[in-house]
Structure formats: structure tokens, C-alpha cells
Amino acid sequence: MAEGHLHELQTPRKEEVCLQLQCQKLDFSNTLNVNESENQEPQNKEQLSQIDLFGWDRGNKRKLSLFPEWHLPVTVMSLLALIVFIYTFIREVLHPFLVNNKNEFYRIPILVVNRVLPVISITSLSLTYLPGIFAAILQLYRGTKYQRFAPWLNTWMHRRKQFGLLSFFFGAVHALYSFSYPMRRSYRYKILNWAYQQVKQQKDNAWIEHDVWRMEIYVSLGILALAILSILAVTSIPSVATSLSWREFQFIQSKLGYIALLISTLHALVFAWNKWIDVNQYIWFTPPTFMLSLLLPVTVLLCKAVLLFPCLDRRIRKIRSGWESSKGSQSKCVHL
Numbered sequence: 001m002a003e004g005h006l007h008e009l010q011t012p013r014k015e016e017v018c019l020q021l022q023c024q025k026l027d028f029s030n031t032l033n034v035n036e037s038e039n040q041e042p043q044n045k046e047q048l049s050q051i052d053l054f055g056w057d058r059g060n061k062r063k064l065s066l067f068p069e070w071h072l073p074v075t076v077m078s079l080l081a082l083i084v085f086i087y088t089f090i091r092e093v094l095h096p097f098l099v100n101n102k103n104e105f106y107r108i109p110i111l112v113v114n115r116v117l118p119v120i121s122i123t124s125l126s127l128t129y130l131p132g133i134f135a136a137i138l139q140l141y142r143g144t145k146y147q148r149f150a151p152w153l154n155t156w157m158h159r160r161k162q163f164g165l166l167s168f169f170f171g172a173v174h175a176l177y178s179f180s181y182p183m184r185r186s187y188r189y190k191i192l193n194w195a196y197q198q199v200k201q202q203k204d205n206a207w208i209e210h211d212v213w214r215m216e217i218y219v220s221l222g223i224l225a226l227a228i229l230s231i232l233a234v235t236s237i238p239s240v241a242t243s244l245s246w247r248e249f250q251f252i253q254s255k256l257g258y259i260a261l262l263i264s265t266l267h268a269l270v271f272a273w274n275k276w277i278d279v280n281q282y283i284w285f286t287p288p289t290f291m292l293s294l295l296l297p298v299t300v301l302l303c304k305a306v307l308l309f310p311c312l313d314r315r316i317r318k319i320r321s322g323w324e325s326s327k328g329s330q331s332k333c334v335h336l
């Protein structure tokens with residue numbers, strides 16, 4: 001609900017979105033016509049120079065820009081993925097190779113990749129909700145909703161859908177990778193080796209109660225998080241979004257979104273369990289990836305919890321329904 005007014009201010013109303021979509025459809029069809037004529041090769045030099053004269057080429061290139069709204073989210077996430085990949089490679093492949101002379105390169109295709117995927121997924125989900133937190137703090141500080149946000153915040157607000165969809169995508173791929181763990185040959189060899197060690201140690205039961213609980217809980221939380229993310233992804237499809245009322249759409253995208261973030265954070269926390277205090281996790285004095293991946297979601301969730309305090313929540317609701325503090329209305333006059 002708190003987010004709802006923010007959307008009213010920063011993003012067009014649902015009816016306006018429908019109109020915009022219709023316009024976009026028209027625009028796409030225009031682009032298509034231009035493409036069709038573009039596909040027919042120019043017959044001679046004269047035609048070529050005519051195309052240049054009228055600047056068709058430049059215009060088309062601009063229109064044909066591939067997925068412009070995705071540039072920023074994909075660039076940010078690709079950079080982060082590369083950094084996390086290198087970080088994990090150093091910790092989990094290079095370190096055992098250099099220090100213990102152990103060949104762990106087999107970990108790269110699945111285990112290292114499956115460290116990168118969840119980190120990207122949970123970070124992307126946090127980046128979906130972080131700008132809303134900034135916006136709320138700004139509105140509280142200014143005491144009005146009638147002042148524009150800085151361009152960077154505005155752009156970020158308009159890329160939330162893309163960040164959310166990326167989170168769903170990487171979360172789903174992470175789930176597939178995780179489910180593939182027991183299928184791997186390396187896993188089978190490891191199980192055999194563990195069994196042999198157990199026999200040598202004359203242990204007849206390998207059951208570790210807390211480890212069993214840890215895994216049952218974190219896998220269950222992961223599945224729940226992915227299920228909620230899939231609802232968010234489906235409702236962000238324009239045809240589905242337009243079939244919902246504004247309130248329903250807001251409920252799913254804001255409330256359920258935060259619940260998905262909370263459950264994914266719990267999933268990673270339970271996965272971490274007592275590894276926080278395990279010195280072996282701090283390879284070459286670097287923190288494990290789950291610790292780094294939890295920083296942003298925990299910050300977002302804590303900020304949201306503070307903003308939900310009744311005194312702040314009431315004030316932000318008032319601001320979003322049009323109320324202005326004396327400071328807000330004065331600065332608006334100066335601004336105008």
C-alpha cells in the first residue's frame with residue numbers, strides 16, 4: 001500500500017499504461033514497416049545515397065536499438081557476475097591448487113557457476129526494492145511528493161521491472177543447477193569416498209541431525225522464494241498486468257515482492273547456518289560469498305522495517321495521498 005502512492009507519482013496510472021502500450025504497438029508496427037523496406041536491398045548507388053540523404057539509416061538504428069530498457073540492468077548484473085565468478089574461482093579453485101596442490105577445476109562448470117547465480121538473483125531482487133526505499137526517504141525528508149527525483153533515481157525506478165525479471169531468471173537457473181547436484185559423477189565419487197571413510201572409522205550412521213534440518217529448511221525456503229518470484233514475473237506481463245486492478249497489481253509487486261526478498265534472505269541465512277563462525281570459510285582472509293550476498297538484502301529489509309514504524313508509515317501515506325508539510329510546499333514554490 002505504501003508503495004502504491006509512490007507508483008502513482010512516479011509511474012503512469014494503469015489506464016495511461018494501457019494507452020502507452022497501444023501507442024507502443026503502433027510504434028512497433030511503424031518500425032516493422034521501415035524494416036521491411038530496409039530488408040529490400042537498394043537497387044543502385046542513387047538509392048543508397050537517397051537513404052543516406054534522408055537519414056533513414058541513422059533513424060532506423062536508433063529505433064532498432066535492442067532492448068533499451070535492459071541495457072543498464074544487464075550491464076550492472078553482468079559486471080557483478082564477472083566479479084563474483086573471479087572471486088569464487090580464486091577462493092574455491094585457485095586457493096586449493098596453489099596451497100594444497102589439489103585439482104578442483106572440475107568445480108567451475110557447476111559449483112562455481114552456482115555460486116554466481118544466486119548472488120546475482122538476490123542482488124537483483126534487492127536492487128528492485130532499493131530505489132523505492134530511497135524514494136520514500138526523500139519524500140519523508142522533503143515532506144512532499146510533488147518534487148521530482150534526481151535523474152539517476154528516476155531511471156533506476158523505471159528499471160525495477162527489469163531487475164525483478166533478472167532476479168527471477170537467475171533464481172530459476174540457480175534452482176536447476178542446484179537440483180542437478182546429485183546427478184553429477186563427481187558427487188557420486190564423493191559419496192562413495194565418504195562411505196569408505198565411514199567404514200574405515202567404523203561408524204555405522206552418518207546422520208547429522210542439525211545438517212539434515214538445515215538442508216530441509218533452506219531448500220524449502222528456496223522453492224517458496226522461487227514460487228513467489230514466478231508469480232511476480234507472470235504478473236509483470238503487460239496482458240496479465242492490465243487484467244488486474246491497480247490495487248491487486250500493487251499488492252503483488254510490492255507486498256509479495258518484499259516477502260520473496262525476505263524468504264530468499266532466510267534461505268541464504270539458513271544455508272549459511274553456523275558457517276559464519278567457521279574459520280575455514282575465510283579463505284585467504286576473504287569472506288564467503290553468502291556473507292557478501294546477504295549485505296544488500298538485509299540492508300533493504302532493515303530499511304523497510306524502519307519505514308514501517310507507525311509514525312513514519314503514517315507520514316509517508318499522508319504525503320503520498322497529496323498532503324504537504326510546510327517545508328515541502330515552500331520548497332515546491334522555490335522549485336517551481
Ligand code: HEM
Nearest residue numbers: 118119121122171175178222223225226264268289290293
Ligand atoms: C527451487 C529453488 C531453490 C533451490 C532448490 C535452491 C537451492 C540452493 C542450494 C542447494 C544452495 C547451496 C549452493 C551451494 O552449496 O553451492 C543455495 C544457496 C543459495 N541460494 Fe538458493 N535455491 C533456490 C532458490 C533461490 C532463490 C530464488 C534465491 C534468491 C533470490 C536463492 C539464493 C541463494 C543464495 C544467496 C545462496 C547462497 C549462495 C552462496 O553464496 O554460497 N536461492 N540455494
